[in-house]
Amino acid sequence: MKLNHINLMSVDVAGDVAMFETYFGLRPLVMRGKALAVLQDDGGMVLVLNDFAKKRGAFTYPEDSDVHHIGFIQESREQVDALNARLKADGWDVPAPRDYHDAWTFYFKAKGGYFVEVATETKLRRVEATVAR
Incomplete structure (x- = not known):
């Protein structure tokens, strides 16, 4: 799929x-x-x-939350830093990149109200889980 x-x-x-x-x-x-x-x-x-x-009604994205976001993977910290600098130079309110969940990343709010993440790839760890039956 x-x-x-x-x-x-x-x-x-x-x-x-x-x-x-x-x-x-x-x-x-x-x-x-x-x-x-x-x-x-x-x-x-x-x-x-x-x-x-009409469909949106009173819906708004949370003001202080990056929980609802879309993400773009960059190949290196340097690419993350370069995109961050470019956005900042163009007037976007972007925080400095930081280490977070084993990635070099930053989040910023899009004009549409949701958040965008820019990060290096995170190596997901295999987690043992059991399924209740």
Whole structure:
């Protein structure tokens, strides 16, 4: 099975499209006004951004939480640092990268309200688990 797409609610679809194009190399496939954008990465994964106000209602992403986020893997600490510096130079509010969960990483808030993580690869450890039957 292969992950096909991710759909995120965004309160600034155009701003988020510009961010994903500029910093992460995604390219728009479909743009429907200010309410919907479909982007794709080099691996074929699709990211859908939408601002369907009627469906969104009063929903907002948490203000101080990076729990709900999407992540982009970089090959080295130097690449993480370079992207961080580029974002900061362009006026984004990004914290300095740090060691976190065995990765060199930082999180920042997208214009659409959700968080984006930029990190080196984390080697996941095998965890023994039992399944209740």
